[in-house]
Each structure stands twice: as C-alpha cells, then as structure tokens.
Amino acid sequence: MTTSSETQKLVVVTGASTGMGASAARELARRGFHVLAGVRRDRDADAIRSTGIEPLILDITEPEHVEALAARVESDPRALHALVNNAGIQVNGPVEALPLAEWRRVFEVNLFGHIAVTQVLLPALLRAKGRVVNISSVGGKFAMATYGAYAGSKFALEAVSDSLRREVAPLGVRVVVVEPGGVRTEMAARGVETANRLSARMTPEQEERYGDMVRANNELMASGTASGLTADAAALVIAKAVTTPRPRTRYTAGRDAALIVRLGRILSDRTLDRVLAANLRRHQP
Template identity: 70%
Template sequence: MTLSHEIIVVTGASTGMGAATARELAGRGFHVLAGVRRPQDAEALRSERIEPVFLDITEPAQVAAVAARVESDPLGRPLRALVNNAGIAVNAPVEALPMSDWRWQFEVNLFGHIAVTQALLPALLRSRGRVVNISSIGGKVAMPTYGAYAGTKFALEAVSDSLRRELAPHGVQVVVVEPGGVQTEMAERGATTAGGIAAGMTEEQTERYGDLVRAIVAHSAAFTRAGQTAEAAARIIAKATTARNPRTRYTIGRDAALMTRLSRFLPDRLLDRMMAADLRPHFPKPVTV
C-alpha cells in the first residue's frame, strides 16, 4: 500500500509546528487531515494532499465529525497516525491565575487530546496505527509561572505512558515528542495573555510577582528566538510519526535534550538554582536616581 493511501490526522494545524507538520507529512506522500479553526487557515493549508478540517478539540461535535470523516473515507484509506499537536500557553503565578484559566488550559492541552484519541482509536486499532502526543520540555521541568501549562504537559506525559502500555498488546504505538524552544506564534500569544492576567493582579500580587512575570515574558521571547524553526521541528515530529521502530520519546532542540536529562539526575534544589540563574538576566534593571 503506497503512502498516498494512508491518512494522518494533525490537530492544531493552523500555524506553527502543526502547519509545518501537515506540510512535511503531505510532502512524504500521506493524505493529511489538518485540524484548523478558521477559514483563512484552511485555505492557506489546502493542497493536493492536505485536506483542512474544522476541528476545535474542545467541541465534541467537531471531534465526532473528524472521526466520521476518517470512518467514511471515500477511498477506504486506513488511519496511519494521529498527531495531537493543538495547545495553548497561559502563564501566570499559581496564586494569580484565575481558576477558569486553569480549567481551560487543561481542557485544551489534556482533555481535548484525550477526546480526539478516544474518537479515533477504533480506526487506529484496525490499522495498527500510532498516536503521537506533542508534549514539551515543560512536561519534565516546570519554570516559575508555568504551573498550569507544565501541569497539563506533565499530565499528558503520564497519560501517554499509560496509553502506550494499554495499546502495545494491540499493535498501536504511542510516542511523545518534547519540544524546547521553537519559533512559533505561541510565545507571543502567551505573552499577551500573561500581560492581561498581570494587569488584573492585586497590588500585593503585583509587588510579589510583577518583576517575575516581566522576566518570564522576556525569557520566553529570547528562548523562542533562539529555538528551532517550525520546519525543523516538523521533521522530528514526522520521524516520530513514521519511523518503523520509533522511540517512546523524542526531543526537539538541544535545550530540550539537555533539560530532560538533567531533570532525571539533578536534585530539585540544584535545578531551582539553575532556573533562577537562567532567569536573572531577564529581570527589570533597578531604576537609579
């Protein structure tokens, strides 16, 4: 069976890594169902082997519609893989982040992925396909103000381990990809959201965390600028999706490879000091009179 006769679903394909992954897999001959949320993103992606589908992974009707599209494929093509890539980043101190934002972060970054996986598992079990979950370096190490985001990624890592062990006897592989810095729009959107949340902090919270939030925003921007391109990240995701004998985990970027290793061996207090030192240059400079 040729590659053009296999389907891959990629969620969160409107921009960034998702769009680049859809194009990379299409270039390798797969028929990609690319999940988008806006008509303009659909038209930007549409090509001979990329079929945009409207998919908000928090909307059950849209998730069901994509599963129905896979089941009723006019050419009877099997589902080779699901790439769970959709995600958001909402960063703020644990004390200051509203509970609605905590819940929404988990709804998108964890429960949405589970919903799509559940919907497509019947097809993946028939084809002995693959689930690829896009986690993060934040799924191994949690920076200050990343409590909610890292919490979703730590949880996704655990769910992936459980799912891998459940499905291995049935021929379905589960792979985790852990990106470090990648040049996408997520950091910019996260900075905007963080600024809005910071503006709503109490006076006492601002005194405690204001400089930290500004440092994190500056650090995130620098981290993103120095990161991998979306296209380079997409090549690793495509490898995780198509390798005959994939590893259980892949990292993207030297920063991710280093931090995931250090997190396994270094004491927590030493990691705390390393993170504080990494953040220190990004704190606002004291005003001198």
C-alpha cells in the same frame, strides 16, 4: 521519501493552522500521506489547503467537531496511520494569581481535547495498527515559575501517554511523545500577550510578590523562542515519530530541550531550582 503504501494512508494533525502543526502537515503530505489538518478558521483552511492536505474545521474542545472528524475518518477507505495531537495553548501566571477559569481552559485544550480526539479515533488506529503522537513540551518534564498551568497540562499529557502506550501496545498501536523546547511559532508570542493581560489583573500585593518574576519569564520566553528551532525543523522530528518503523517512546526537539532533560536526570531538585533561578535573574528588569 514517499512510498506507494503511504499514499494510501491517512494522518490526522490537530492544531494545523500555524506553527509546528502546519509545518508537520506539509512535511507529511510531502512524504505521501493524505493529511486531515485540523484548523480553527476558514482563512486558515484556505492557507494550508494543498496537494495531500485536506483542512477540517476542528476545535478539539467542541464535541460536534470531534464527532465530525471521526465520521470523516470512518468514511474513508484508507487506513489511519497516525494521529498527531498537536493543538495547544500557553497561559502563564503565578499559581496564586492565575484565575481558575484559565487553568480549566488550558487543561481543556492541552489535555481533555486530546483525550477526546484519541478516544474517537482509536478504533480506526487499532484496525490499522497505527500510532498516536502526542506533542508535549520540555515543560512536560520541568515546570518553571509561572508555568504551573501549562506545564501541569503537559505533565498530565505525558502521564496519559504512558498509560495509553501500555494499554494499546499489545494491540499493535504505538504511542510516541515529542517534547519540543523553544520553537519559533506564534504560540509563544500569544503566551506573552496573555501573561501580560493576566498580570494586569493581579492585586497590588500579588504584583509586588510576582510582578518582576512574570516580566522576567516573559523576556525569557521571548528570547528562547527567538533562538529556538524553526517550525519546519520541529516538524521533521514529528515526521520521524510518525514514520519510523520502530519509534522511541519519546523524542526531544531542540538542543535546549535535550539539555534540560539531561540536567533533570543528574541534578537534584534544589540544584535545578538554583540553576533556573539564576537563569531567570538574567532577564529581570
């Protein structure tokens, strides 16, 4: 529900071109916030521009883009209520075979870019006693085979979120993590394409060791995405994290995420390994 106070507040959403980011931007605008929506291309800006949504060209790995965002926020008389760090990429591959350049690219987007945006917007958030909402993943708690880079970046984001929460809570800023499971977005499809491209570059020995595993994980990813939450449903969880007066430190999004988190609390590592391996075997060619 829109309130008069919300119409006077800003929310920044990164990665708002498609998927959860776009849906969250629309949901928050519907609730009366003025949303600064970070997108990568002009056509994405045209697609999302609407009442309450102001698109900005924003690549969070480009310092000049991040500085321009900070200047835009500083020039606005409205308080910055929340920063939603949503931008992300998914790159899967076995630890042995995934090139270091790909590891660095994943961490630049999924971790360092978020830190850069958070650093420049924290002064405004501190003034407004706002909040930071970091979009992690169930992969930020449990790393399946071939998910080392992606899950590693999300594990790191979870740790940074914990540290930041403990630093700024005494100053009135809340830090919330959202952990989605499978969501029907374009990111998973792009992740499968990237995994196939990278697996084609494996040596014959690596193909023999990991090829079936990579293909099974791609099938698992595709099926999990197809049966997952819609982006609009995930956006409702994000909106709750943004608007709830006393938010929890973490929210899962989707039944699969809630189930995996529960299993992780009660099962040993070895038992969980066997559960995940059995699930993966169902998808092997």
